[in-house]
Amino acid sequence: MTEATERFFESLPARAPEVLRGRVAGTIQIDLSCGNQTAHWLVRMRPGAIEVSRNRGPADAIWYSTEELFDRLVTGRAQAIAAVLRNESTFSGNVVLFLAFRAFFPDPPGTRDPREVARAQTGRPR
Amino acid sequence: MKDLISILDGNTFLVCDRRGDIEPSLDFPTGLFSFDTRFLSTWLLTLDGERLHALSIDEAESYRTRFFLVPGEPTHYLDAKVSVIRSRAIGGSFEEELTVLNHSGVEMEFTARLDIGADFADLFEIKHVRQKRGHTTATVSENELRLIYRREGFHRETVIQTSTPGQIEVSGMTFRIRIGPHDEWTTRLGVATIVYGARGEDIRATLPYGGSRSAAAIRTEQDDLIDRAPKLGCDCQPLAGAYRRSLNDLAALRYESIALGVRLMAAGLPWFMTLFGRDSIFTSLQVLPFLPELIPPTILMLAGLQGHRLDDFRDEEPGKILHELRYGETAGFEEQPHSPYYGSADATPLFVILLDEYERWTGDAQLVRQLEPQTRAALAWLDTYGDLLGTGYLWYQTRNAETGLANQCWKDSWDSISYEDGRLPGFPRATCELQGYAYDAKLRGARLAREFWGDPAYADRLEREAADLKIRFNRDFWLPEREYYALALDADGRPVDALSSNIGHLLWSGIVDESRAGRLAEHLLGPRLFSGWGVRTLADDQGRYNPIGYHVGTVWPFDNSIIAWGLWRYGFRAEAGRICDAMLAASRFFEGRLPEAFAGYERELTQYPVQYPTACSPQAWSAGTPLLLLRVMLGLEPQGNHLIIDPALPEGMGRVELLDIPGRWGRVDALGRSRTPHDGARGH
Numbered sequence: 001m002t003e004a005t006e007r008f009f010e011s012l013p014a015r016a017p018e019v020l021r022g023r024v025a026g027t028i029q030i031d032l033s034c035g036n037q038t039a040h041w042l043v044r045m046r047p048g049a050i051e052v053s054r055n056r057g058p059a060d061a062i063w064y065s066t067e068e069l070f071d072r073l074v075t076g077r078a079q080a081i082a083a084v085l086r087n088e089s090t091f092s093g094n095v096v097l098f099l100a101f102r103a104f105f106p107d108p109p110g111t112r113d114p115r116e117v118a119r120a121q122t123g124r125p126r
Numbered sequence: 127m128k129d130l131i132s133i134l135d136g137n138t139f140l141v142c143d144r145r146g147d148i149e150p151s152l153d154f155p156t157g158l159f160s161f162d163t164r165f166l167s168t169w170l171l172t173l174d175g176e177r178l179h180a181l182s183i184d185e186a187e188s189y190r191t192r193f194f195l196v197p198g199e200p201t202h203y204l205d206a207k208v209s210v211i212r213s214r215a216i217g218g219s220f221e222e223e224l225t226v227l228n229h230s231g232v233e234m235e236f237t238a239r240l241d242i243g244a245d246f247a248d249l250f251e252i253k254h255v256r257q258k259r260g261h262t263t264a265t266v267s268e269n270e271l272r273l274i275y276r277r278e279g280f281h282r283e284t285v286i287q288t289s290t291p292g293q294i295e296v297s298g299m300t301f302r303i304r305i306g307p308h309d310e311w312t313t314r315l316g317v318a319t320i321v322y323g324a325r326g327e328d329i330r331a332t333l334p335y336g337g338s339r340s341a342a343a344i345r346t347e348q349d350d351l352i353d354r355a356p357k358l359g360c361d362c363q364p365l366a367g368a369y370r371r372s373l374n375d376l377a378a379l380r381y382e383s384i385a386l387g388v389r390l391m392a393a394g395l396p397w398f399m400t401l402f403g404r405d406s407i408f409t410s411l412q413v414l415p416f417l418p419e420l421i422p423p424t425i426l427m428l429a430g431l432q433g434h435r436l437d438d439f440r441d442e443e444p445g446k447i448l449h450e451l452r453y454g455e456t457a458g459f460e461e462q463p464h465s466p467y468y469g470s471a472d473a474t475p476l477f478v479i480l481l482d483e484y485e486r487w488t489g490d491a492q493l494v495r496q497l498e499p500q501t502r503a504a505l506a507w508l509d510t511y512g513d514l515l516g517t518g519y520l521w522y523q524t525r526n527a528e529t530g531l532a533n534q535c536w537k538d539s540w541d542s543i544s545y546e547d548g549r550l551p552g553f554p555r556a557t558c559e560l561q562g563y564a565y566d567a568k569l570r571g572a573r574l575a576r577e578f579w580g581d582p583a584y585a586d587r588l589e590r591e592a593a594d595l596k597i598r599f600n601r602d603f604w605l606p607e608r609e610y611y612a613l614a615l616d617a618d619g620r621p622v623d624a625l626s627s628n629i630g631h632l633l634w635s636g637i638v639d640e641s642r643a644g645r646l647a648e649h650l651l652g653p654r655l656f657s658g659w660g661v662r663t664l665a666d667d668q669g670r671y672n673p674i675g676y677h678v679g680t681v682w683p684f685d686n687s688i689i690a691w692g693l694w695r696y697g698f699r700a701e702a703g704r705i706c707d708a709m710l711a712a713s714r715f716f717e718g719r720l721p722e723a724f725a726g727y728e729r730e731l732t733q734y735p736v737q738y739p740t741a742c743s744p745q746a747w748s749a750g751t752p753l754l755l756l757r758v759m760l761g762l763e764p765q766g767n768h769l770i771i772d773p774a775l776p777e778g779m780g781r782v783e784l785l786d787i788p789g790r791w792g793r794v795d796a797l798g799r800s801r802t803p804h805d806g807a808r809g810h
Contacts, residue, residue: 086458087279
């Protein structure tokens with residue numbers, strides 16, 4: 001388990017009121033593999049709140065990833081949907097949960113607010 | 127005559143030549159495609175080494191074609207001893223029944239050969255050919271050829287099976303056949319397209335609709351959909367034909383999302399067989415009075431994929447509605463940004479507009495309540511990231527210089543936004559119709575906030591902002607000497623002064639001062655913009671005008687349908703009727719199927735609407751056009767729990783009756799009759 005991933009899961013309950021504003025409710029099991037080992041996380045989401053545990057199911061959806069990919073996702077260096085499209089990560093079950101959960105992933109490192117960039121470029125600082 | 131034949135079922139489609147053959151093509155997407163991957167790039171039939179020639183083609187249905195063929199070139203009087211029928215259908219997979227008929231009185235021997243190949247090109251690699259990064263292998267067994275593409279975990283397969291044994295090699299199948307006098311030989315070829323996902327299973331195996339359906343199932347489903355649509359009775363044959371054709375095409379363009387397992391509407395064959403924010407919203411607005419059940423999956427998908435972070439590669443920002451979602455290799459490996467791509471400044475306000483319009487027709491308050499957070503986020507985007515320069519307008523500028531879109535409005539080609547003299551403005555740009563959409567979105571958002579979210583303070587604020595936007599817009603975009611609105615503001619806030627069809631969208635949004643609407647109507651129907659077949663994207667005296675330029679002179683049916691709606695909104699019924707009339711006249715030349723765009727030549731000059739060279743067809747928002755024109759002509763507008771019917775049909779249209787229009791009122795009928803010079807004021 002990478003340190004970034006540990007910290008990511010720890011941060012979720014505090015961030016949930018801001019991130020989970022939709023009406024999504026359900027449980028995702030996240031299976032993170034590293035060699036022959038698989039670590040399990042279970043996240044139970046409801047509007048404005050999330051519970052995180054190290055259990056397996058029951059779940060409405062299962063998400064499979066390597067630890068390495070997940071580390072890139074939680075640090076903004078990879079994007080979840082592209083990873084599924086190239087089959088580096090797979091998902092089964094209620095996809096709405098996946099779409100809701102991905103909102104916890106941060107911006108790519110070093111991303112600037114596009115307004116600052118555009119205003120600086122046109123000489124209109126905010 | 128058309129050179130290419132297409133069949134489709136959702137986002138699986140096949141484009142071939144008039145013999146039914148597919149030859150590798152580097153510039154146009156011929157082949158069998160599914161989920162943005164080409165699963166067959168070669169599919170070529172010969173008989174005794176000779177290519178075939180088409181006698182006739184039956185392509186009455188969107189998912190099925192039959193080719194009647196004979197060997198050789200048609201250079202001499204035909205006296206074929208043998209003919210071939212290729213009967214094929216598409217429904218997730220592709221099936222072809224190949225029949226060879228011996229017309230002679232003696233037993234004959236033939237060698238039928240089918241060359242088969244798959245390059246697994248991503249749709250985006252067809253315009254920009256590159257060496258594939260993955261590798262292709264093939265395996266052969268008794269009745270089956272399996273073509274396999276792998277790149278890391280990305281895994282696609284084409285599996286071709288034959289019901290009659292043949293000699294199978296990695297490059298095709300050969301059948302040595304012996305046919306008795308006046309007898310025939312047949313084999314059934316099945317081509318499965320496999321997209322491997324979780325646990326090494328075909329990803330569609332886990333979808334509710336299963337991806338693959340028989341031709342009979344497709345037919346039943348299309349018929350059911352068409353049955354649920356209102357019934358049209360009319361004197362005007364082009365209108366009846368276009369309506370029927372549109373319903374068929376809209377049914378055919380529905381596909382099952384690989385991600386969500388719901389039915390979405392693909393935008394257009396062959397380039398745009400996927401979900402677009404803008405296209406799906408405009409199509410939804412057009413079809414809403416007819417097939418409201420098509421709308422919720424689209425709205426929910428767009429809401430589920432709403433932007434949540436800043437991502438320069440994808441032009442993503444929190445609250446933004448997506449532009450384009452692709453499923454292929456270049457999206458997966460991030461060589462293209464479509465996972466999804468958010469480079470569109472109009473999809474976000476249009477999303478709010480659609481949700482409000484949908485509720486006004488259907489009374490589906492539950493969806494409005496469910497989507498409150500996403501709708502608020504969309505409205506917030508308008509005033510935050512959308513207002514890139516902090517001037518109170520919507521602006522766009524891509525942060526992905528390599529694969530992003532320069533123009534993030536519906537006219538998204540590189541040269542679509544220009545000054546009157548043809549110069550191109552710098553970035554960012556604020557095109558005029560974006561401000562109209564933002565204005566309309568705020569007013570509609572206010573209604574939702576007041577009626578469904580119990581937040582009158584927010585509603586008041588949105589209404590104040592909309593009123594303020596209208597005042598500023600009418601000051602900053604209006605060109606007093608020319609008496610129209612500028613196409614855009616440039617980065618310095620100066621007007622980009624070209625005369626364009628965008629002013630018609632402003633009427634639709636309601637941002638136009640009443641006193642100026644008449645002048646806009648005159649421009650839209652005047653000789654510079656109106657070709658006789660419709661309103662050109664750009665007036666014919668502008669620097670960049672080109673009658674066959676994608677967004678700089680062509681006529682777009684979808685654009686015209688929105689303009690007609692706008693003219694109606696400001697009371698210009700006769701002018702709206704002229705556009706309806708012109709569009710329906712044009713549709714006759716395309717067998718009722720309006721293409722994506724046609725050339726802007728003067729009607730007098732060509733007497734025929736010349737199709738834009740690479741126009742998509744069918745195209746969802748072109749198929750939606752006759753439906754919206756019907757709404758405009760019949761004057762259908764929901765008001766509370768009632769449907770207002772206020773017809774104004776163009777002269778010569780005769781009787782139009784639309785029965786069983788669905789909505790919160792149950793089902794109602796609308797009847798209209800055009801005035802003629804003889805019946806004066808009796809009319810409707």
